[in-house]
Amino acid sequence: MITSKQRSALRAMANDMQPIFQLGKGGITENFIKQVDEALEARELIKITILRNSDSDARSACDELCxxxxxxxxxxxxxxFVLYRASTKNPVIEL
Incomplete structure (x- = not known):
């Protein structure tokens, strides 16, 4: 669990980031989860965009992925939405 100050610092880092994933009508599949898992391990902080043709909204997709x-x-x-998970092999972001 991260504190509100840590969350604020992560928001500031994610402010100028470009989304690296798009979630469309296919929804959250096992392959999508695997790709996001690998990206979180490599980057620790990622931004994801929900396309207009998607059945889910950003909040529910965020909760499901978390x-x-x-x-x-x-x-x-x-x-x-933005997700954070500390890397197990090579942590970069200091909170």
Whole structure:
């Protein structure tokens, strides 16, 4: 569990990030979860966009991915959300 100050620092880091994944009508599949898992291990902080044709909204998709991956939700605004999980092999972000 991260504190509100840590979440604020992570929001500031994610502010100028570009989304690296798009979630569309296919929804959250096992392959999508695996790709996000690998990206979290490599980057620790990622931003994901929900496309208009998707059946889920940003908040529910964020909650589902966090539960599946053990990640922390950082921010969910509009059709984008940010996830954080500390890397087990090579932690970069100091909280």
């Amino acid at each position: 539960a599946a991956l053990g990640a922390e939700p950082v921010q969910s605004i509009g059709n984008k």
